[in-house]
Amino acid sequence: MATMAEKIFSWKLGRDVEPGEFVVAPVDISYFQDGTGPLGIRRFNEFSDKVADPRKVHFFIDHASPSPRKELSNDHRFIREFARRMGTYLHEYGEGISHQIMVEEFAKPGDIIVGADSHTCTLGALAAFATGVGSTDAAIAMSEGGLWFRIPESYRIEVSGELEKGVYSKDLILYIIGKLGADGATYKSAEFHGEAISKLSQEARFTISNMAIEMGAKVGLIPTDDETFRYLKSIRGDQEFLNVVPDEDASYEKTFYFDAKNIPPGVAAPHNVDNWKPIDEVAGTPINQVYIGTCTNGRIEDFRIAAQILKGRKKHRDVTLIIAPASKRVYIQAVTEGLIKIFIEAGGVVLPPGCGPCVGIHAGVPADNEVVLSTQNRNFKGRMGNPSAEIYLASPATAAASALKGVITDPREYL
Amino acid sequence: MEGMTILRGRVWKFGDNISTDHIIPGRYYHLRSNLPELAKHVMEDADPEFPKKVKPGDFIVAGKNFGMGSSREHAAIVIKLANVSAVIAKSFARIFFRNAINNGLPVIIADTDKIDDGDELEVDLEKGVIRNLTKNIEIKIQPLPKVMLDILKEGGIVEYIKKYSRLPVTE
Numbered sequence: 001m002a003t004m005a006e007k008i009f010s011w012k013l014g015r016d017v018e019p020g021e022f023v024v025a026p027v028d029i030s031y032f033q034d035g036t037g038p039l040g041i042r043r044f045n046e047f048s049d050k051v052a053d054p055r056k057v058h059f060f061i062d063h064a065s066p067s068p069r070k071e072l073s074n075d076h077r078f079i080r081e082f083a084r085r086m087g088t089y090l091h092e093y094g095e096g097i098s099h100q101i102m103v104e105e106f107a108k109p110g111d112i113i114v115g116a117d118s119h120t121c122t123l124g125a126l127a128a129f130a131t132g133v134g135s136t137d138a139a140i141a142m143s144e145g146g147l148w149f150r151i152p153e154s155y156r157i158e159v160s161g162e163l164e165k166g167v168y169s170k171d172l173i174l175y176i177i178g179k180l181g182a183d184g185a186t187y188k189s190a191e192f193h194g195e196a197i198s199k200l201s202q203e204a205r206f207t208i209s210n211m212a213i214e215m216g217a218k219v220g221l222i223p224t225d226d227e228t229f230r231y232l233k234s235i236r237g238d239q240e241f242l243n244v245v246p247d248e249d250a251s252y253e254k255t256f257y258f259d260a261k262n263i264p265p266g267v268a269a270p271h272n273v274d275n276w277k278p279i280d281e282v283a284g285t286p287i288n289q290v291y292i293g294t295c296t297n298g299r300i301e302d303f304r305i306a307a308q309i310l311k312g313r314k315k316h317r318d319v320t321l322i323i324a325p326a327s328k329r330v331y332i333q334a335v336t337e338g339l340i341k342i343f344i345e346a347g348g349v350v351l352p353p354g355c356g357p358c359v360g361i362h363a364g365v366p367a368d369n370e371v372v373l374s375t376q377n378r379n380f381k382g383r384m385g386n387p388s389a390e391i392y393l394a395s396p397a398t399a400a401a402s403a404l405k406g407v408i409t410d411p412r413e414y415l
Numbered sequence: 416m417e418g419m420t421i422l423r424g425r426v427w428k429f430g431d432n433i434s435t436d437h438i439i440p441g442r443y444y445h446l447r448s449n450l451p452e453l454a455k456h457v458m459e460d461a462d463p464e465f466p467k468k469v470k471p472g473d474f475i476v477a478g479k480n481f482g483m484g485s486s487r488e489h490a491a492i493v494i495k496l497a498n499v500s501a502v503i504a505k506s507f508a509r510i511f512f513r514n515a516i517n518n519g520l521p522v523i524i525a526d527t528d529k530i531d532d533g534d535e536l537e538v539d540l541e542k543g544v545i546r547n548l549t550k551n552i553e554i555k556i557q558p559l560p561k562v563m564l565d566i567l568k569e570g571g572i573v574e575y576i577k578k579y580s581r582l583p584v585t586e
């Protein structure tokens with residue numbers, strides 16, 4: 001009878017829960033990044049002096065990493081001092097983006113996790129009930145070991161068939177957001193099902209859950225299967241993990257059906273993530289910068305796809321090509337496989353693991369009226385640090401192909 | 416929320432999908448530990464005049480999905496610091512909504528089609544009604560869940576916890 005979200009809360013509370021109910025539930029992990037951490041710490045200091053369990057709390061210095069200015073350096077020091085004093089985890093410069101480190105090393109199926117960052121929903125691809133909250137809510141979870149939640153209603157998103165060559169999970173999720181709209185799943189638990197989803201690698205699934213927030217969802221859950229456990233065991237070794245799937249007769253507020261074979265490569269055009277356009281409609285648009293990375297598409301599989309297209313070729317003269325691995329693990333793997341060499345030889349600039357230019361704090365801020373094509377998850381006005389710039393969102397394959405031509409390009413030309 | 420049950424002020428009208436990047440752009444990231452300075456840029460990318468001209472008591476009125484995007488609580492805080500009395504929208508993004516309540520900023524769900532820029536409003540939170548004094552009409556407010564009203568009444572979640580030493584849900 002229970003959807004994935006209802007199941008996880010029922011397990012944690014030891015009783016059945018209903019959508020719409022307000023509960024206080026234990027939180028397995030709470031985390032902060034450098035933009036939300038300082039406020040979280042200040043709020044915490046207003047009402048508490050004790051972290052419930054320091055081994056369930058993480059601080060990540062990933063957004064402005066390394067710091068581009070003194071104000072942020074001071075914030076970083078403030079975070080470091082607090083994390084050391086309380087004995088929490090602290091993830092430093094060069095270690096990578098919070099959500100990526102969470103999926104590699106910490107998040108487990110069936111966990112309840114809150115992160116003071118909206119893309120915490122990435123972890124839903126490992127069937128963790130993981131949701132973004134503000135600094136104060138994360139501070140409460142850090143202090144109390146729990147938080148109040150409203151049990152969300154669930155939407156079932158069923159994707160049949162298989163993606164065609166040159167079409168990736170990024171194209172799929174951009175398409176779905178285009179159909180449902182930026183507020184199409186506001187407050188809901190979005191559960192992704194169907195043949196097309198189960199055929200995706202775990203890495204590709206993270207891209208889907210990562211963008212659940214872009215249609216307003218509270219979580220983006222994908223049931224566990226052999227691929228989930230293969231991924232977890234490949235990194236964490238032999239451990240037992242919970243199997244989290246919905247009951248067969250679970251009830252959903254709405255079900256949406258998509259057929260993967262109808263989905264072409266696509267982009268989100270400026271300035272909204274739901275402004276989906278098929279590649280045909282935008283191909284030929286001149287661009288000034290390409291960014292491959294972020295918590296959406298900065299994983300090793302993304303880099304392999306981009307490198308396959310960039311190998312032995314040179315980026316277009318008028319385009320800046322920036323690449324940032326999502327984590328240290330991705331970076332080392334990319335070095336080992338020779339992908340970084342391919343990027344550098346193609347004329348790319350490789351930044352340290354972290355958010356890179358995604359949110360416009362440093363490295364890679366576009367000039368006035370420039371056009372950027374990025375593998376990130378948001379193209380809001382001003383997102384990359386310049387409100388007059390235009391941002392298109394696309395897959396790593398489309399990004400790599402477009403970097404070569406200097407205009408938005410269908411990646412299938414190179415595959 | 417004492418003395419806050421009747422709010423009165425002038426309207427700043429915005430459209431749909433106002434994101435947290437509109438409310439407080441990422442380029443001011445370095446000011447996040449300096450809230451008064453950060454607040455000087457409130458809503459700047461939605462209307463560059465707003466931070467200069469907003470008056471205490473004014474309302475932000477918008478279409479659907481107000482506050483979409485990031486989890487930055489600073490978005491709710493800078494609106495509060497600008498002394499905006501409430502944000503009224505057809506719908507809100509989830510994280511912003513919760514952040515606003517946690518900071519004691521009233522967020523009101525209502526049909527905003529009949530509210531225009533510059534209109535004078537009176538909002539009665541207790542009765543759940545918006546009076547558009549300029550147009551001489553009344554608009555109903557969608558009631559808030561009890562837990563959120565309880566937090567708002569204390570002026571925010573931190574004040575609530577300090578007062579009751581517990582989270583605002585009892586089973």
Ligand code: SF4
Pocket residue numbers: 063097098117119294295296354355356358359376377
């Ligand atoms: S990569 Fe971009 S979207 Fe992801 S956590 Fe960093 S700033 Fe946020």
